[in-house]
Amino acid sequence: MRVGVLYSRIRKDEKLLLGELRERGHDVEKIDVRKERFGLDSTTAAVDDLDLVVDRCLSTSRSLYATRFLDSYGVPVVNGPETGDVCADKAKNSLALAEADVPTPATEVAFTTEAALEAIESFGYPCVLKPVTGSWGRLMAKIDSRNAAEAILEHKETLGHYEHKVFYVQEFVDKPGRDVRVLAVDGEPIAAMTRSSEHWLTNAAKGGETAPFELDDRATELVERASEAVGGGMLGVDLMEVGVEADADPAETGGSGEYTVHEVNHTVEFKALDAATDVDVPARVVDWLEAKAADLADGAVAEVDA
Amino acid sequence: MTSDTDTLTAEDPITGEEIEIPADVEVGEIIDSPVTGTELEVISLDPVVLDEAPELEEDWGE
Numbered sequence: 001m002r003v004g005v006l007y008s009r010i011r012k013d014e015k016l017l018l019g020e021l022r023e024r025g026h027d028v029e030k031i032d033v034r035k036e037r038f039g040l041d042s043t044t045a046a047v048d049d050l051d052l053v054v055d056r057c058l059s060t061s062r063s064l065y066a067t068r069f070l071d072s073y074g075v076p077v078v079n080g081p082e083t084g085d086v087c088a089d090k091a092k093n094s095l096a097l098a099e100a101d102v103p104t105p106a107t108e109v110a111f112t113t114e115a116a117l118e119a120i121e122s123f124g125y126p127c128v129l130k131p132v133t134g135s136w137g138r139l140m141a142k143i144d145s146r147n148a149a150e151a152i153l154e155h156k157e158t159l160g161h162y163e164h165k166v167f168y169v170q171e172f173v174d175k176p177g178r179d180v181r182v183l184a185v186d187g188e189p190i191a192a193m194t195r196s197s198e199h200w201l202t203n204a205a206k207g208g209e210t211a212p213f214e215l216d217d218r219a220t221e222l223v224e225r226a227s228e229a230v231g232g233g234m235l236g237v238d239l240m241e242v243g244v245e246a247d248a249d250p251a252e253t254g255g256s257g258e259y260t261v262h263e264v265n266h267t268v269e270f271k272a273l274d275a276a277t278d279v280d281v282p283a284r285v286v287d288w289l290e291a292k293a294a295d296l297a298d299g300a301v302a303e304v305d306a
Numbered sequence: 307m308t309s310d311t312d313t314l315t316a317e318d319p320i321t322g323e324e325i326e327i328p329a330d331v332e333v334g335e336i337i338d339s340p341v342t343g344t345e346l347e348v349i350s351l352d353p354v355v356l357d358e359a360p361e362l363e364e365d366w367g368e
Contacts, residue, residue: 009347009360010335018332032334060365135367161364236368265368 001293004029004046004053006066006077012271014056020282021289033062038069045070051293053077055267060088060133063267076296078289079233079266086230087266090132090168093230096264100229102222103242103260106171113153116167120149126172129156132163135265137201142172173260175240176250178202180213180259182237183273183281185288187227189215191279193272194251210276211251218257226261234285236268237261316354320344327354 003026007014021028029046031053036045047053053075057063068081079087086092097104106123109132110116120127120143129141129152143149156164178196182189192215195208202208215223223237243256250256274281313326321341327348331337335348336359345359 007334010332015332015335030332030334058366059363060367133365138364138367267368269368 001051001290002027002029002049003289003293004031004050004075006031006033006053006055006057006063006070008032008034008062009058011058011269013269016271016274016282017054017056017285020286024286024290026286033057033066036066038066040072042073043069047073047075050075051296052289054289055079055084057267060084060135060267064088076292078292079235080231083231083233083235084266087235087264088133090130090263091166093264094170096229097226097261100225102225102229103258105173105240105260105262108169110167110169111165113157113167116153116169117146117149119167119169121146123169123171128170128172129153130168130170132166132168137203137206140201142200170262172200173240173242173262175202175242176244176248176255178208178241178250179262180219180239180241181273182215182219182223182239183234183268183270184223184227184237185234185285186232187224189220189223190284190288191270191273191277191281192219193276195272210272212277216255216257219259222259222261226264230264230266233266234268234288236265236270238263238265314354316356318342319346319357327356 003021018028031045036043053070055063055067055077064084067077067084070077071081086096091109094104094107108119110119126142126144129143131139141152178194179202180192180194182192192213193210194213195202195210197208226237227235239259239261241250241255242260243258244250270281312329314329315324315326318325318339318341323341325340327337331348333348333351336345339346346356347359349355349357
């Protein structure tokens with residue numbers, strides 16, 4: 001297949017993906033979005049005759065606009081702009097999960113510091129304040145007291161960007177020192193791992209320790225439903241185990257089998273999963289891309305025949 | 307410029323020193339300068355040109 005890769009920075013993840021694509025003999029067109037222009041009916045990017053484009057932009061804003069433009073030209077792109085739009089915004093992400101009856105932490109959004117403080121007080125302490133956009137655990141705050149809440153809200157109000165005045169307040173989930181990251185393609189899990197830390201943030205990007213995780217039926221079902229809720233694609237679904245004592249070690253005692261899905265990521269990093277599990281993650285991703293391209297080709301043939 | 311099968315040599319854009327980088331680097335890839343530890347971006351491969359990598363921006367991530 002001829003596959004385009006949208007990027008602005010080649011991370012280990014993109015390197016793994018490019019290596020697997022080339023190893024299988026696919027024709028790869030790297031598209032550095034920083035160098036391209038996107039008009040209303042065409043682009044300087046070499047997207048003609050591509051069977052599929054994979055969005056691997058590190059920058060969320062570039063990802064959202066570039067995929068929207070390509071979609072407008074009729075260029076098949078994964079993940080699609082609708083999925084990106086939902087996943088890039090934590091408020092939209094939470095709403096999509098709740099609308100699909102996927103268990104997700106209780107959340108409120110407020111637009112002023114006064115209303116945000118009311119939301120925080122209604123959750124009680126600790127609770128969590130997150131930016132609506134952002135990643136890798138940046139600017140996440142676990143709020144332990146009213147004094148801390150007032151200080152953090154004042155700081156956020158002065159940060160400048162209007163998004164910092166969209167206050168996303170969430171219940172604190174007392175997870176057992178770890179959460180679960182699942183890489184899934186159109187709802188089918190490829191690999192899963194736990195991320196453990198003594199810090200309340202367990203992101204691998206924050207140095208959380210990783211270990212392979214075997215999904216049970218409930219987790220598998222929730223991954224499928226969470227994927228569908230945001231429009232499908234190649235996604236990183238993040239779950240927390242609930243109903244487990246916070247100081248218990250579920251690796252020893254076993255989990256409760258109940259989860260809450262706190263986030264679905266649309267430009268998912270997978271190098272940590274590839275290292276933590278026996279799964280050849282880039283190979284499985286390329287399997288999925290090949291199947292996607294074949295489906296698109298079959299659809300185009302059917303359209304011509306009709 | 308290829309020094310052997312595993313590495314390339316290039317000029318560190320900050321110090322001006324000649325440094326060795328993996329031969330399989332990609333345009334757009336970020337490497338750490340072996341001299342300063344600074345993140346460098348591979349701008350081109352023929353010739354090998356490096357530049358200081360962009361600073362982290364607020365919307366970067368997953």
